[in-house]
Amino acid sequence: MANMISGGLRGLLDERQVDTPVARVVRALSGHGAVSAAQIARTTGLARSTVSTILADLKRSSLVVEVETRSPGIGRPALAHSLNPEAGTCLGVLLGRNELRVVLADVAHNIVADVAIPLERDYKPERATRMAKQAIDNIYKEHSLPYSGLLGVGFAVSAPIAASGRIMRGSQLPGWQGVDLRATFEPVLQKPIFADNESNCAALAEMMWGAAAGFENFVLFKLDLGIGGAIVANGKVLTGAAGTAGEFGHMVLDPRGDLCTCGNRGCMELSCSGTAVLGIAERRLSRSIGMAEFVKTAQAGDVGFQRLLEDAGEAAGRGLATVGTILNPGLFVISGGMAAAGEMLLAPIRSAYARHTLVKPGDGEGANPAFVTGRFLDNDNCMGAVGLVLRHHGRLT
Amino acid sequence: MANMISGGLRGLLDERQVDTPVARVVRALSGHGAVSAAQIARTTGLARSTVSTILADLKRSSLVVEVETRSPGIGRPALAHSLNPEAGTCLGVLLGRNELRVVLADVAHNIVADVAIPLERDYKPERATRMAKQAIDNIYKEHSLPYSGLLGVGFAVSAPIAASGRIMRGSQLPGWQGVDLRATFEPVLQKPIFADNESNCAALAEMMWGAAAGFENFVLFKLDLGIGGAIVANGKVLTGAAGTAGEFGHMVLDPRGDLCTCGNRGCMELSCSGTAVLGIAERRLSRSIGMAEFVKTAQAGDVGFQRLLEDAGEAAGRGLATVGTILNPGLFVISGGMAAAGEMLLAPIRSAYARHTLVKPGDGEGANPAFVTGRFLDNDNCMGAVGLVLRHHGRLT
CATH class of the missing domain: 1.10.10.10 (Winged helix-like DNA-binding domain superfamily/Winged helix DNA-binding domain)
Structure with missing residues (x-):
């Protein structure tokens, strides 16, 4: 049946x-x-x-x-x-920096399983394929579900992806640049393959189940170790000609600033990414610190860390002000690990945004975009990978 | 019949x-x-x-x-x-700074008439309504066409327009801020009213008949006395929550730069708008000069004016590099009076773009956006106003 x-x-x-x-x-x-x-x-x-x-x-x-x-x-x-x-199931798979994560949902949008598989930092396509297949088989067996009911597999990838499914320069996965995702996974999984970069998947998750539910036009801004983002216009995530739309971290804030890995100077990423902010925190502490601990310490009253969050928010808000001048969205969803700081981060973002954007708070009618924290700070990309299949977005053919 | x-x-x-x-x-x-x-x-x-x-x-x-x-x-x-x-006709009306322009087209996309009516600089809605009605009646009479066959009237306006049809702050038409376009024109014209700002109309014209024909994703960048622009994503012109999407002229290039009329500092408009560029030319000449003469003089070999075009292109290219990092479009249509300079403007735009954007020329697949001159440097907004009706875009209800 x-x-x-x-x-x-x-x-x-x-x-x-x-x-x-x-x-x-x-x-x-x-x-x-x-x-x-x-x-x-x-x-x-x-x-x-x-x-x-x-x-x-x-x-x-x-x-x-x-x-x-x-x-x-x-x-x-x-x-x-x-x-x-x-009537059917869908899979979302995150190809993360040092893990695979697999979410299984049914077509009624219920999450049935969510499994994380730690991997070494420089895992290769062949190993990812084998590990993914094994994890998927286990999940279907454990939940007594028929593999034949699997409608498609969505991949969230820490890399820009061309429409052809090829991973572009800028990949966070070492050794994956140039890899064709469909050619890699379809022969093994034998199902339709969908893919998009992790930020676009995160936007899809927030739109389908989260902070942007009901919004057709919004911007997702993700502050984690790196900076990601996505633009949703008329209910669709924009991909861009080379799959790099929404890469807000590489907006140039200062063309005479420091050199960025991307080949430009003074990118936003150099001022407010987790890597930049935690780097300063680590120099002060003389030890390494993770994003969660950093945020908790700031919330517990550490004025130095609070200032780092404020400065990061100021830089982010200034960049988003330009995004606002260009796109004039009604909603910004602030996501990623740093967003766990809540108002401590959102307040400086809001004020720098208002200071540098075209439409000012007094302009009335639709003038003030809302800034809200994302709902899925932890597994948005994997949830969004499921969403790729349910929304038929990013199908590789 | x-x-x-x-x-x-x-x-x-x-x-x-x-x-x-x-x-x-x-x-x-x-x-x-x-x-x-x-x-x-x-x-x-x-x-x-x-x-x-x-x-x-x-x-x-x-x-x-x-x-x-x-x-x-x-x-x-x-x-x-x-x-x-x-089977029917459509009208496009430009509410310009000191003129009304009316284009009549049939539903097969043939342009039947194109009439310009000079007006004083600070004409008011009541006068515009009367003059438009009179011009339209004349056109229908002259071409022996039935007014009953008119399907709708599109308005291109030098101002941001909210979805409700209300003209927002930033209007280039003195005294029109807050005016409700539908309430103004519908009772007199007795037809469905469509409206969008002139840059969005220009993008529609280039997409339907011009340099962007066949493109579903592109950016229009208009260098005239002011700077305008529009973003087309998945075949639709983005409007934004307050109708200001595509206002590239107010991207902040230098947050410590000169004060702009919009309330920000260091906007792109201050470096490369026609007003800024012609201002320098006029100080050198000690007389006023129009855009067409300025461009012709540069093309005739004036090295000073050539340098002004080069500097304008450099500033524009740097701003568009950020637009490219955010949106990653496959095509930029450079429009407006300054674009008549052709390669003298496009070359520095291209090189500054490549220098400051995320995706570099060597990145392959979809990496190099094309930069082309618009087809309708003169009447793109009015053609686009016709397009509003034909595409049912910007209907005010």
Whole structure:
């Protein structure tokens, strides 16, 4: 039964299929999880009556189930529709700097498993393939799920990725530059492969389940050891011609500043990345310190570390002010390990932003973007890799 | 007959209509002019056979006609389809600094009339409405066209415009800030009103008929007395939360630089706008000089003016390098009066861009954006205002 259902779903999720009303409804469900018929009509542009007829058919063939959703606060639960969780599964895989992480979700957006596999710093494609396959087989076995129900595998990668699936210069994974992700994983996993860089995946996760839910236009800014980011316009993550859109860390703040690894001078990354900030902290401490401890120490009252956070926020806010002048988004999601500092980081970002951007707080109507902390500071990229499959974004063909 | 046809077209172009396959085909034709059935299938996502059936029906009811198109070079003309030019007309109106300009086009994308009406520098909404109505009535009378066939009027405005149609701070039209464009023009023109700022309109014109034809992702950079710009992502012009996306002139190049009218310091506009560049030229000449004469003098060999163009290109290229790091577009269309200088401006833009952006020329695959001069250096905004109606972009409701 589950197999029959997922067979039907596989066909409808295939983007080479004819764009029928049924396929559009299934994709809306796949992309959004539990949604009302009215939301589906809005998303697909189909008439409400057409959506109702299609939903009734899909329920009869068990592809769709009814679920109750409850908004925050009081009020009756509302009726929503979701794909049948038994109809199929998706995998998200993070190719991290020194780990693989695998998240398994069903098509109703439930997270079934989340497994991290530590790896040596310079692991190679061949080893990653073998370890990923083994982890995936274990997960499916442990949860008694059929591998045949797996609709696709999304990869979040610490590197810019070209539309062809080739990893570009700037990869954080040593030895992976030039690797073709589809040629690497498809023969072993035997499933459709999706991929995007980790920041774009993080934006997808925040849009589907997190701080940007309901937003079609926002910017994700990720302050971790490195700086990442993503731009979402009209509900789509922008990739750019060479896959490097959203690389805010390499905006030049001072063209006569220090040399950056990217070949430019005075990049934002040199002022406010975790590597830069923790480097100063470590010189003071004469020992190494991780981001979590750094943030906790600042929050516990260390005025020196507080000043480092303030300076980092000031530099970030100045760069984001330019992003704001160019893109004028309504929302910035601040993510990554440093964002755990909350207002201690957000306040200087907000004030430097207002100081240097075009639209000023007094300009009214849509003038003040919101700055919020991301929901998934820990596993956003892996959640987003699942989202790649559910939203059919970044399919490598 | 023409009236019956345009009645049908009006219904199908109405975005509140149910999104039927027929409406999608008509919109593809309206947005793209003469296109092949294969292109329509690609744009709409409909099956080729569905498209053929719909086109046959539309031809029978005279809404669509067959046209021959010829690609540059040898080869047989290809068969394409276009909306019947008799099926309807669209108007584009530029609310310029000291003129109104009105372009009339039919739904097959033919330009029927292009009229400029000089106005005093500080003309007010009431006067603009009266003059526009009078000019439009004259045009329809002169060309013996029925006003009932007018599908909508697009406005290109030298100001940021909020989604509501309200003109924001930063307007180049004195006294227009806060004006509601729809409330101003709809009661008099009695037609659907569309509006966007002039740079976004220029981008639409270059995308529909000009240097960016066939591109879904590009940046328009306009160097005139002021600096404007627009970002096109996935075929749509980004507007931003407050309507200010693409205001590249106010990117801060030097936070300790001179004060700009926008309230920031060291904006790009202060280094390379026409106002800045011509100001230096005028001090040397001890008389005023226009952009066209300035460009011609530089091209005739004036080394001082050539240096001014080079410096302007260098500043612009440095700013665009940041735009490139953020957005990674495949194409920059350089437009506006200064772009008439051609390579004398483009060469320094290209070299400063390569020097300061993230993706370097040696990075391969999609790494080198093209820099080209716009096709419509004179009337791009007005052509784009027509495009607003044909593409149903910026409808005020």
